[in-house]
Amino acid sequence: MTMRPVAHPPTPGWKAETHETLRLAGPLALANLLQMLTYAIDVMFIARLGPDELAASALAVALFGLVLWSLQSLTGAVAPIMAAELGARGPALRPVRRSMRMALWLSVIVSVFGMGVCALLGPLMRVTGQEPHIAALATSYMNVLLWSAPLMIMAGVLRNFVATLGRPLFATLITALGIGVNALGNYMFIFGELGAPAMGLPGAAVATFITAVAILLMYALAIRLDPRLHRYHILGYFWRPDWPRFVEIVKIGTPIAITVLAEAGVFGAAAFLMGRIGGLELAAHTVALNLAAFAFQVPFGVGQAATIRVGYFLGARDPVGMGRAGWTGIVMGTGFMAATALAMVLVPHGLLALYIDTANPANDALLEVAVGFLAIAAAFQLSDGVQAVAAGALRGLKDTRVPMWIAVFSYWVPGFGLAAGLGLMTSLEGTGVWIGLATGLTFAAVLLLWRWYRRETLGLTTPNG
Structure with missing residues (x-):
């Protein structure tokens, strides 16, 4: 039949x-x-x-x-x-x-x-x-x-x-x-x-x-x-x-979990670096990072949607649909982060007022340091949006192992390496730590985007089995 x-x-x-x-x-x-x-x-x-x-x-x-x-x-x-x-x-x-x-x-x-x-x-x-x-x-x-x-x-x-x-x-x-x-x-x-x-x-x-x-x-x-x-x-x-299905979830999910540990770990390590530099820098870092974390939730959600949309077209064996779903998400997530970056540059005091009493002169030093950190956060907003959605699109293709290594390398070698070097060994101090974080995110964004761009050449658009 x-x-x-x-x-x-x-x-x-x-x-x-x-x-x-x-x-x-x-x-x-x-x-x-x-x-x-x-x-x-x-x-x-x-x-x-x-x-x-x-x-x-x-x-x-x-x-x-x-x-x-x-x-x-x-x-x-x-x-x-x-x-x-x-x-x-x-x-x-x-x-x-x-x-x-x-x-x-x-x-x-x-x-x-x-x-x-x-x-x-x-x-x-x-x-x-x-x-x-x-x-x-x-x-x-x-x-x-x-x-x-x-x-x-x-x-x-x-x-x-x-x-x-x-x-x-x-x-x-x-x-x-x-x-x-x-x-x-x-x-x-x-x-x-x-x-x-x-x-x-x-x-x-x-x-x-x-x-x-x-x-x-x-x-x-x-x-x-x-x-x-x-x-x-x-x-x-x-x-x-259903052990084959159980193994498939573990096989795809374990690299995602390690990626999460790598990213969360580098930001946690950055807090310890800030603590060594000074309490003022640590407080400013905490506030600025919280604002960046709120902004990140949107491209993170777009990345989750991209995983589902790309995965659907993978099952349908539709490479055109995969491409459109992934690129739509990447443009959408990056566009939102461009808007948040603009806000961090144009109205940093307004954003920081959510956490700091900007009218109190006692907070002037904290405000000055936090504004400097936000300027760097604005620079890496685009990278953060790209890497979040590109990783989500690749997960839709069930491609998680290589993106894991990209994340571990990007966050901990150029990222934390530069953060520790500039933060502890130069006069940049806290600013140097944030430059390192921005560098790590940018490396991840470029490498993940390149892998997504070459998805067909790498054979990622053909579903297993």
Whole structure:
């Protein structure tokens, strides 16, 4: 019996592809920004407890965030796999269900590892010479916080599912509702309001756990009530393994997780360099980097959309569609970052006023240093946008290993090497550190963009199997 070829819709034109990318990227970018707001609300509540509690939570969240982000990136490799399955044989009910099943299995497995790493916070703080009372506070906070990790990692998998299936707005709405749950939980359990026990800093971790439970349940409810999503029955036959699919997720996702560790690690190392230079420079670095991180959430969301769009056309064996999806995302992400770069150059004081009382003369020195850092941040905004979306487009092609090495090299050799050299061995000091960061991002952008440009020559546009 001869199998009839699967008919695919025609390749979208540039205008149609822009519309599809925007439809995905807009809600995902907004969800990323709302997630940043969730962390900001935690800081606002914890800051009311005092500087010791705030410092302790910052140290704990630094480790927890790094573990969580890398493991969510690992399990997030299910997105390009599902997108390719939809492009090849949509609606692909059985293949998508199996991919989701194995991604959720992987979430549970890696969560155990992640919780183990988080539990090492106490010894890590002793080795790094942190003050004993700060270490004790951070450990008490982390001992509760780490239980949120499995829920957050599974929720990340469900977020990939709803976005890949064309329901990215669910991610935005659920994240927004989660902000309310988190704020209420902080209010109740930190300060003992509305009949809850006053737990202090551990109460903030309880609020995070409750929020993680609520978000996971909201995703489950959305999937159950939406006919398009429910038809996949992603928990059906949940006990059945599909080891080839499991291995594929790990194979694609591990380099993504290492890439995340490389990038987050270099920015963390930059903070230690700033700390050696001086407290003023570290404070200015923190503020300027936070502004850059907010801006980055938009091209990051565009990159997530590019992964899905490129993956779909990979499954459909449509190289023209792959190219249009990738280039549309790159132009879109870079265009947004060009606008943020312009704002950093033209109105730096207005942006910094979100964090610093610019009218207070006591902050003049901090403001001057931060404005200088923002000028360099403006220069690397374009590079940051290009590398974020180009990496996302390459992930759509399931190309993650070489981009991993590009990231490790770019961030740590020219990037950190120059940051350490200029920051500690020249009069540039903090400015030198930022020049190093900009150099690393630029290397990554150029190399990833070149790899994307040569995707057909390198054989990346032919799906395996």
